[in-house]
Amino acid sequence: MTIKSRLANPWGKPRFLRIATLIYIAWSLIPVLIAIQFSFNAGRSRSTWQGFSLRWYLYDAGSVLRDDSLLLALIQSLRLAALTMLVAAPIGIALAIGLARWRGRGVKAASFLMLIPLVTPEIVMGVALFLVFANLYDFVTFGTWAQFLGHVTFSISFVVIIVRGRLFAIGRDYEEAAMDLGASPFEAMRRVLLPMLAPAIVASFAIVFALSIDDFVISQFLAGGASSITIPVRLYSGARLAPPPSLNALATLLLVTTMLAVGSAGWATRRYNRRDGGSESAVRAVANFEI
Amino acid sequence: MPGVVWLIVLFVVPFYAVISVAMGDIDPIFLKPQPEWNPLAWDPSAFGAVFGDLFGGQLGKIALRTIGYVAAASLLCVAIGYPVAYFVARRVEKHKALWLLALLAPFWINYLMRMLAWVNLLSPDGWVNKAIALFGFPEQNWLSGRAIVVILGLVYGYIPYFILPLYAALDRIDTQVIEAAKDLGASPRQAFLRVTAPMSKQGVLAGLVIIMLPMFGDYYTPNLLSGSPRTRMIGNQIDQFINQTTSQGGQGAALTLVLMAFVAILMVYYLVNISRVTQQARE
Numbered sequence: 350m351t352i353k354s355r356l357a358n359p360w361g362k363p364r365f366l367r368i369a370t371l372i373y374i375a376w377s378l379i380p381v382l383i384a385i386q387f388s389f390n391a392g393r394s395r396s397t398w399q400g401f402s403l404r405w406y407l408y409d410a411g412s413v414l415r416d417d418s419l420l421l422a423l424i425q426s427l428r429l430a431a432l433t434m435l436v437a438a439p440i441g442i443a444l445a446i447g448l449a450r451w452r453g454r455g456v457k458a459a460s461f462l463m464l465i466p467l468v469t470p471e472i473v474m475g476v477a478l479f480l481v482f483a484n485l486y487d488f489v490t491f492g493t494w495a496q497f498l499g500h501v502t503f504s505i506s507f508v509v510i511i512v513r514g515r516l517f518a519i520g521r522d523y524e525e526a527a528m529d530l531g532a533s534p535f536e537a538m539r540r541v542l543l544p545m546l547a548p549a550i551v552a553s554f555a556i557v558f559a560l561s562i563d564d565f566v567i568s569q570f571l572a573g574g575a576s577s578i579t580i581p582v583r584l585y586s587g588a589r590l591a592p593p594p595s596l597n598a599l600a601t602l603l604l605v606t607t608m609l610a611v612g613s614a615g616w617a618t619r620r621y622n623r624r625d626g627g628s629e630s631a632v633r634a635v636a637n638f639e640i
Numbered sequence: 641m642p643g644v645v646w647l648i649v650l651f652v653v654p655f656y657a658v659i660s661v662a663m664g665d666i667d668p669i670f671l672k673p674q675p676e677w678n679p680l681a682w683d684p685s686a687f688g689a690v691f692g693d694l695f696g697g698q699l700g701k702i703a704l705r706t707i708g709y710v711a712a713a714s715l716l717c718v719a720i721g722y723p724v725a726y727f728v729a730r731r732v733e734k735h736k737a738l739w740l741l742a743l744l745a746p747f748w749i750n751y752l753m754r755m756l757a758w759v760n761l762l763s764p765d766g767w768v769n770k771a772i773a774l775f776g777f778p779e780q781n782w783l784s785g786r787a788i789v790v791i792l793g794l795v796y797g798y799i800p801y802f803i804l805p806l807y808a809a810l811d812r813i814d815t816q817v818i819e820a821a822k823d824l825g826a827s828p829r830q831a832f833l834r835v836t837a838p839m840s841k842q843g844v845l846a847g848l849v850i851i852m853l854p855m856f857g858d859y860y861t862p863n864l865l866s867g868s869p870r871t872r873m874i875g876n877q878i879d880q881f882i883n884q885t886t887s888q889g890g891q892g893a894a895l896t897l898v899l900m901a902f903v904a905i906l907m908v909y910y911l912v913n914i915s916r917v918t919q920q921a922r923e
Contacts (some may be wrong), residue, residue: 353810363727363731366723366727366731367727367731369723369724369727370723370724370727370728373724374742374743376796376797377745377746377799377800378742378745378746378762380748380754380757380758380761381746381754381757383757383760383767384753384756384757384760387760390888394765395760395763395766396760396763396765396766396767396770428773440642440646441643443641443642443643443845444641444642444643444644444796447641447643452832454797455644457840459641459644461911461915462647462648462651463643463644463647464643464911464914464915465646465650465651465907465911467910467914468853468855468906468907468908468910468911468914469852469900470856470857470899470900470903471854472857472858472859472875472878472896472899473857473900474651474880475652475877475894475900476652476658476892476893476896476898477651477655477657478650478654479882479883480654480658480661480675480882480889480893481650481653481654481657481658483889484657484661484673485653485657485661485675490823493714498650499650501646501650502646502647502650502651505643505646506648509643513918546754549767550647559748563748563750563751565750565751565860566857566860569883570714570882570883580750581750581751581752584752584753584756585752585860585863585864588752588755588756588759588864589783589863589864589867590757591763596756597756597760600750600752601752603750604748604750604753607748607749607750608748611748614739621856623711629721
């Protein structure tokens, strides 16, 4: 490309685009990095750096470890995410296999129904669950149980999407080969299909954990009292009240937890890609979870 | 399949509950909404109140403001997001995974944490005020009722969700198609305008739908970045009806259904899109 044609075409100049993209990335990440930095501030300020310290994590009376409202939020988030993961992932995996392998009445309707939670605005789902627990299923108390049921409900669809992608990639040939060799359909599933699905299964567990721990709207609508405040709800209620850096510390702990969960999902997917000879990177694998 | 049962009990039935509450009335003693489960006895008076307020009342202003904010934030997302997605998808040659990782990182940083980061920066003694003080500007109270702060907050919050589907669409375009356009005499600009841009249209639309759906129901962004009635959105109104009062549940439910009907076209577009992608994967 000549210099003249470069000048004539701004899209042809990667330099301009490169700078724009770098500015975007800086804009999107630097505020968060500053927030993380000030969680380690030795002083009370969230804008004047007074040296490095773990004060807001461990020592101060208002630190994550010492302030009950912060510590309880951390515990509640971890507990809820673990519980949701253990229930939503198996249900979603079974649903994905069912939708992909069984042909019959209702399969089409079920796979359509499964997609609707993905496109429903969270506030609509929050209102719906709130009203049903308040008026119909009133044996479910607001708090951990209601939150758990809500989180599982929005997580199932994500699991189905993840597992189904892998199911399509595997195809039916292996199972059919196993059955030709004398395996029952159940054995074929248990000894052939499930091991081949292992990466998607691991990824499902990790992604559900991350989705649950990051959720705000459903957790807030279904919360019941101080014991069911999760980290995002605590960040929401504390952000406007000139909070000490311990709120940043709590947010940082949430960030680390989410990254670990997503990282393990990416790692699991990458492993199978290597084994299959694919060159898709873990980053791309994580990107695929998002749509 | 237990999954289907779960979704019926905890997704379909709750919707019916929203309708029942919207169509029910208020318990006169406890001032609590009383759902009406029988469709034959439905009473649409809550809708009457909501529509009355929507056309000519305070709620109408809030609805128009919501549409304005969402439109402005969406346009900004396209203006900022398109060049970024285009660059990483089509122009990056080395370390593409690293660039992609940078685009993906905000996904897994909690939304509330990202807002908290801006509350820190925009607070009276925050870095934004310190930065403008260097140029001699007086300290501003950014976090009280500024529309521009809320709109930029929405952009900041949702733009990663716009960029990713657009990136995927741009990345899928076969380089050979663009080479062919150039071989046929198109300048790089023509090749972009007449080949790349039309081929990425689906990605732009998908990205817009993905960000507009949650934006229309957002209440936390205006609450955190402004907290003032001047920037109140539909989501704030629903949040107030449902979470902060007890007697207005019926109106809250009715408003939720109105919101859903309003964004239904976006939901359907998104559903069709997902189904198509799934269908392609199956084949």
